[in-house]
Amino acid sequence: MRSKVLLIYTGGTIGMMQDVKTGQLKPFDFKHLTEQIPELNKFDVELSAVSFAKPIDSSDMSPAVWIEIATTIKKNYDKHDGFVILHGSDTMSFTASALSFMLENLSKPVILTGSQLPIGTIRTDGKENLITAIEIAATKEKGKPIVSEVCIYFEYQLYRGNRTHKYNSEHFQAFQSPNYPILAEAGVHIKYNRAALQKANTKKLSVHTKLDTNIAILKMFPGITPNAVEAILNTKDAKAIILETFGSGNATTQPWFIESLKKALTKGKVILNITQCNAGKVQQGKYATSAAFEKIGVIGGSDLTTEAAVAKLMFVLGKASGKKEIEKLLMTDLRGEMTI
Ligand code: ASP
Numbered sequence: 001m002r003s004k005v006l007l008i009y010t011g012g013t014i015g016m017m018q019d020v021k022t023g024q025l026k027p028f029d030f031k032h033l034t035e036q037i038p039e040l041n042k043f044d045v046e047l048s049a050v051s052f053a054k055p056i057d058s059s060d061m062s063p064a065v066w067i068e069i070a071t072t073i074k075k076n077y078d079k080h081d082g083f084v085i086l087h088g089s090d091t092m093s094f095t096a097s098a099l100s101f102m103l104e105n106l107s108k109p110v111i112l113t114g115s116q117l118p119i120g121t122i123r124t125d126g127k128e129n130l131i132t133a134i135e136i137a138a139t140k141e142k143g144k145p146i147v148s149e150v151c152i153y154f155e156y157q158l159y160r161g162n163r164t165h166k167y168n169s170e171h172f173q174a175f176q177s178p179n180y181p182i183l184a185e186a187g188v189h190i191k192y193n194r195a196a197l198q199k200a201n202t203k204k205l206s207v208h209t210k211l212d213t214n215i216a217i218l219k220m221f222p223g224i225t226p227n228a229v230e231a232i233l234n235t236k237d238a239k240a241i242i243l244e245t246f247g248s249g250n251a252t253t254q255p256w257f258i259e260s261l262k263k264a265l266t267k268g269k270v271i272l273n274i275t276q277c278n279a280g281k282v283q284q285g286k287y288a289t290s291a292a293f294e295k296i297g298v299i300g301g302s303d304l305t306t307e308a309a310v311a312k313l314m315f316v317l318g319k320a321s322g323k324k325e326i327e328k329l330l331m332t333d334l335r336g337e338m339t340i
Contacts, residue, residue: 001080003138003334004046008072010035010065011055014126015117025118027055032243033086036119037127045138048080058088058114060149061095063211063314069095070102073110074207079154082109082137082145089114089166089174091153092152096161098211098313100150102334105203109147112161113154116172129154132186138189149336151183158184158195162337167278178279179303179339191193198336211316212239213331215284215310219244219276220251229257233264239328240270240313242306249273249300250289258292265297270326274301276310299330302338312337 003294009015010149011027019026030051034040040047050072056065073083087095096112103110111132133153139146150161155173181196216235220243233241243265245251261271273293275283281303284294293300301309312330319325333340 002044002046003140004048004079005082005084005134006076006080007047007049007086008060008069008085009049009051009055009086010058010069011052012058012086012092012114013117014086014113014130015055016057016118017120018118027057027246028056029055033119036080037130039127039131040134042271043134043138045134047080047134050076051245054264056088056090056161057093061088061091063098063213065339066093066098066102066211067209070099070207070209072097074105074205077205078115080108081140082110082147084130085110085112086188087112087114089116089154093161093164093166093305093307094311096150096164097283097305097308097337098314100209100337101311101315102211102244104152104302105201106134106150106205107145107148107201109139109145111137111147111158112150112152116170117176125155128156132190134154136184136190143203144200146192147183147197148200156186157182158186160198160336162311163305163307163336165278165307172202174276179305180336186269201302206320208315210318212316213314214239214317215242215313217242217244220246222252225251226256226260229260233260233269237271239317242301242309242313243271243273243298244276244280244306245273245290246276248280248286248290249275249284249288251293253289253292258296260280261293261298262296268323270313270323271298272301272309272313272329272330273298274303274304300329301330302340304338308337
């Protein structure tokens with residue numbers, strides 16, 4: 001039985017062309033993309049595709065589009081063995097994180113990929129990325145998929161999507177997964193890191209489409225003013241704030257800062273502490289500069305990336321009702337996104 005894979009084309013550099021007048025890169029239609037990859041016809045996979053009517057640069061990505069993608073997967077779930085989402089690399093980690101929360105009990109591969117150079121250019125990285133992503137989405141062992149989670153495939157590596165971060169805007173290897181091992185490496189063979197892969201799920205897929213975007217990010221820097229801190233903490237309608245701290249979760253001990261956080265917490269807001277470092281985790285109380293956080297009720301976000309923290313908050317705020325439940329879910333590893 002040939003595997004059935006659905007390609008979902010959202011846009012991104014992979015399908016872009018240079019505008020002759022302005023020289024700018026703009027998304028182009030799906031037909032143009034497939035014409036550039038005759039190899040797609042040689043696959044021993046039954047490929048079908050859906051394309052956004054108006055493909056986008058992923059900087060225009062939004063929760064409304066995440067809902068569209070999740071709904072497309074839901075509608076096509078039973079008819080396909082795997083899914084490949086073509087997406088711009090700029091916000092791919094946000095989308096992969098969001099989908100990981102929205103698609104509960106996933107038992108099939110959902111692989112996001114794209115490229116740094118458009119498919120029509122000679123040195124494009126798009127062909128290999130797309131072809132191997134399809135192969136991973138189609139691969140089964142004893143009738144069951146090897147991968148059953150939301151991943152990013154880029155430059156010979158398969159990553160858990162909600163652990164990734166786009167760290168390089170020029171290298172073909174654009175992504176990193178600093179706190180979780182690579183799930184597979186593609187060489188002559190595709191070598192899967194079975195110990196790191198999510199265990200197969202036997203429950204029925206449940207698709208969550210309620211996301212609450214009322215969040216804000218407060219990034220610490222030496223010299224930050226009370227005005228800047230207050231402005232972010234008091235963002236209109238914000239129910240939760242991501243606090244991006246130094247090192248293992250530290251910030252200034254100045255009383256005005258702790259007082260501002262306390263005020264926000266008393267008003268019922270949730271504050272989630274994650275690190276600005278690329279790797280490692282928050283450990284509230286390790287240093288004196290984070291001891292107050294634990295006392296006043298700031299939630300330690302362990303090794304969540306900013307991308308996963310944004311997606312998790314939108315998902316959790318959309319799902320949970322009270323502050324207690326929100327905080328409990330934030331401290332729980334829901335989809336392999338954090339180390340407990
Ligand atoms: N700006 C592009 C996008 O994210 C970059 C890329 O696709 O790599 O859509």
